[in-house]
Amino acid sequence: MRAFRRLLGRRHRVIAAAVAALATVCALIGLRPDTASITVLAAARDLPSGVLDTADMKAVALRPDTVPDGAVRPGTPVAGRVLAGPMRRGEPLTDTRLLGPSLLASHGPGTVATPVRVADPETARLLSPGDVVDVLAAPSTWEDAAPARTVAEDVTVLTTPDGEQDRGALIVLATTSDQAVKLASAQAGGHLSITINPRGR
Template sequence: MRAFRRLLGRYHRLAATAVAALAAACAVVALRPETASVTVLVAAKNLSGGVLTARDVTTAAFRPGTVPDGALRPGVPVAGKVLAGPARRGEPITDVRLLGPGLLAAHGPGTVATPVRVADSEAARLLSPGDVVNVLAASATWEGAVPARVVAEGVTVLAGLGDRSDHGALVVLATTAEQAVRLASAQAGGHLSITIGPRG
């Protein structure tokens, strides 16, 4: 019986030592700072969209598993590219936020990005990426004004370039190649305006 008690006591001491060691190891892991990180490009300030400059972006480190898919890494050139919509300071810049193949992929095959100048800058200011619009063209001849006609129906706004002047505002639309041709012809012969419809 005495030998059994000694054996049982030794077992308890070993078990207590193992538990203490495990608790210490867990504490060390919990207190150790996360050393692994992924560095990506983020907005350096609140951005309204439009053409980016090198000063508009900076880098930030994120823990693995928290980085959005398609986040751009340092070294990817972004100056001169078009941010399709507003971004908050510190927000990662992803491929689908920039005007290009990533953004167009969401609109199906055969989609092209078509810049058009809308005559009414204030109306263009109401637009946000994802809005669905009809584009109308109006022109004038020596006989007088010609009634406006729809030249592109149900097209999606990709971006507003922030380029507003006396000649209107530049907007980028997701169109088919055929619609792009009609828009170019209409723009050359008159002024373009828009009506805004429901999304989706």
């Protein structure tokens, strides 16, 4: 009986030692820094659309499975680039957030970035990048009784206005070359307005 107790005691000590060793290993794993991370650029603060400055971005480390496609890495020049839409603080910067070829890549071949000035700034402030709109042209004077006409249909908003603008709101649309010509002609001879297409929301 005494031998059995000694054997049982030794077994308990072995189990306790194994549990303690396992706990130590788990603790060391928990304290070990996570080396499996990718460093990307993210917004240092809430940002409006517009021209970026170096101080607008900061480097952040993300787990590989949380890094968005097209994330911009540290060392990539971003100062002077144009942000297509607002960003929240901490949001990773991606190539499609910047005005340029990457922004147009998802819109198919033949797409161009077309700046247009919308007569009503308040309406333009309702827009977000990715919204789909129709563009209407109206005469510049009330004496001209010609009705408003649709100049471009189902065009996507690339960038939205940044701050107050005295002569209407400047937005950039993804259009075809033909639509760009029509918009330029309509803008030269009248005022442009927009209607927001619910399919783009």
